[in-house]
Amino acid sequence: MSSKILTCSVLSALATAFLLDWYHKKFEVTTPPTKNTPRKPRKYDDSLIREQLSRNYSFLGEEGLGKIRNTFVVVVGCGGVGSNCIISLIRSGISHIRIVDFDQVSLSSLNRHAVAQLEDVGTPKVECLKKHILRIAPWVTVETHNELFDINNAQPLLMDGNPDYIVDCIDNIDTKVDLLSFCCERNLKVVSSMGAACKSDPTRINVGDISCTEEDSLARSVRRRLKKRGVLKKIPVVFSSEKPAPGKASLLPLPDEEYEKGKVGELSALQNFRVRILPVLGTMPAMFGLALATYILCDIADYPMEPIVGKSRTKVDGIIQSLAGQQSRLGNTEQRIPIPNNDIIYIVEEIFRGKSPISNYSTRLTLSQWDPAKKLSLQNIVVMTKEEQKLHEQRVLKGGEKLESVYPPEVIQLVEKRFAEEKFYSQFR
Structure with missing residues (x-):
């Protein structure tokens, strides 16, 4: 009797495994899409989508979440900040997203990337994110651009398809200034992340206009360069007002032996990109990304929000x-x-x-x-x-x-x- 039960159990397990394998082969994309081609969303019953987003519907209401589901967002930069922002947006109802990044997942980036795993090391960050997005929300339209953003490709990346929101998660100052000035000159809605590196105090994270930032050298440099270009518009940013102090992390110098070898610039991922290492506590980029996503969602849904900027609350x-x-x-x-x-x-x-x-x-x-x-x-x-x-x-x-x-x-x-x-x-x- 017991042997019959065991045999039935084994046959049942094999049948289940066969059915699961058949399901994945039937519904998953068997060939990767061509470069920069948006992956068509899988047909998905709207009642299931509404159930998955039920808590968001309860919080933001039918009208608010309806706006979010009809919003097209472009995120440039898919590192620690960008990946956490992207995943939070699609979990919250954004149904069309374009993600732009030239880089690949590295072993050292696993301390802060939202979804990357060991098996993703060496693959493009945008493809890594797309894979995980479609496992979480298969109805989402995902456009991937595995390329470097610069002023020459800004037009197609930021304007094709008439996106509703641009999110800047770039960590290179020249490219960041190019993106922000491009958006401001064309009245594109944009929000930007400032520097999360060398920061550790979660209570000092703020959302406010770039003109109100404190203790953020990246924000200060971006602000000055924008002014030189005649860009005086308000730009909402996420920044940390945490001050540097003895014993806290700071920009790491290159070892002397690297300078002795010469051609130090070859150590950077791209020409004119940073070579020295900015220490990053993995949790801080995640909080920056979540702050960005929360601000964007509330703004799209017209949810009441009055950010307190900096520490100016003292009487x-x-x-x-x-x-x-x-x-x-x-x-x-x-x-x-x-x-x-x-x-x-x-x-x-x-x-x-x-x-x-x-x-x-x-x-x-x-x-x-x-x-x-x-x-x-x-x-x-x-x-x-x-x-x-x-x-x-x-x-x-x-x-x-x-x-x-x-x-x-x-x-x-x-x-x-x-x-x-x-x-x-x-x-x-």
């Missing part, structure tokens, strides 16, 4: 008045505080992380002069609560007590650490 006026009042009580007749408003925000939120170094409290904050023997400056102003400011003024600034007798060593060390950080940052200001 500056009250803090300035409090510091000015302290200086007046100390006998300083100068009415104006020699610290710009932007630097007040910088002191509170960047240097002292929005907390008092004395109590670690983050409410009822103000500023106080720290050492009475030194002039008021960015390296002699400390964030405190209002109560701490009053006590500090009584005991240290007016009473003449030494800082070491008023505060424990750990507070003194933390304040000195913050001042040392500001001194380091000042070289970039």
